[in-house]
Amino acid sequence: MGQFTGKIAILGSGNIGISLAKGLVKANYVPAGAITLTRRTLSHLTGFANLGYQISADNATAVAASDVIVLAVLPQQLNQLMEQISGAIDIKRHVVISVASGVSCAAIREKLGAQLEVIRAMPNTAIAIGQSMTCVAADHASAENIAEVTKMFETVGAVVKINEDLMTAATALCACGIAFFLRGIRAASQGGVEIGFHADEALKMAVQTAKGAADLLLQMQSHPEQEIDKVTSPKGCTIAGLNEMEHNGFSSSLIKGIKLSAIKAGALYTKE
Template structure:
């Protein structure tokens, strides 16, 4: 991978921000010394200083010295953060990446600068192991800057470019979706216990079965129903179990949950 030569500021270095920083360095996209990490309590980041990252509690100073700015705080904290850095934003130099749910590119420009290039990215917690599904969108950034952001997030998983109006939907399907699939795995393991396995055995079996199902679709490039057809024989045990789940609302409850999460994701940020 071609090395990026600029400096990156990750403001609000929680799980997502730290995982991104580690992924960028691990993939040799940048060296640790090119990344500044900020947090109100930087003592929690002390171990990163030993690895060469720049640590600071001064968001404005870090932004002034950087090229790419990653806003990695909760939506409820974003207005305060933007107030801190608005005075040092340079539209000729800076590109802003926001990972805050429900916050539009226009919302950020309204607080920082009307001509600022803003790109939204929505990763999920699998970023910690380099397996994120990250969606990227913008309404004004150049193709070259979007490509740069895609390259960044490809160091920590897969990336899809989407239209900005779909970003809250991406939050529900990919970011909230991690929890939905984890709950399905937990339920499967509990079913395993009920039919005779020890809890640790049942969980291992459910996790590997879920991983196998996902890898089948990724590697075979097939549709779920094609793979389901391969394991459902006439009057068989698989179709009996599937139909029982559907009678109890398995698919519809998942769909309803995703729809509600999308509504909630769009209402996390207040403009004032």
């Protein structure tokens, strides 16, 4: 079982990895000096070295010096990364967290060691502002380690533990989902321009309205239809607009898009 009080290596420090590192430090989970960030091009990380993080271009060395290993590369780069670090993995000491979409815990253990504890995490890009919706899953990790990984990702948003067979579904709903809601906000702002607002005004109004809608549900613990009922009066303008959108496939297109994204998310990684 890995020691979470120890050191963390984030291999492949792109947006997700760096956001996690910042969140852990901001929440006083660990000091910056306990985190090693790796990247092929070290010059991208010099600013982080100045902030006290360890930086390295050598993944195997970073693994050897750490207890918790975060695999934060794209699925297409994962096999190459696992080849680099397999010799440095200590099954008794290391816990591996993978944020690569579509790659099972079993596939990682197959390359790095059958008894290794691997926990998958699927955050989204709102991790950059500490508002991620992260789903975590494992096949045979201990309850303590799953709880600890949950705590790590709670420094950057909300966390839900799910069954591993739902991880590609979580990718579509939460990770791809950010883009779907953003496109909805953009469309609303374009409608705003057509009815008379300047583009910057319309965008600000659409963004705050969307935020208000989400916060209503989070804070009131209510259902969207309950809140919709409060806005739609008989023969009113809201229900007219809403029904027009539904006639044009509003809900249906969102559902179909999420289903297609889930299919694609499951096909991003190949074992070889």
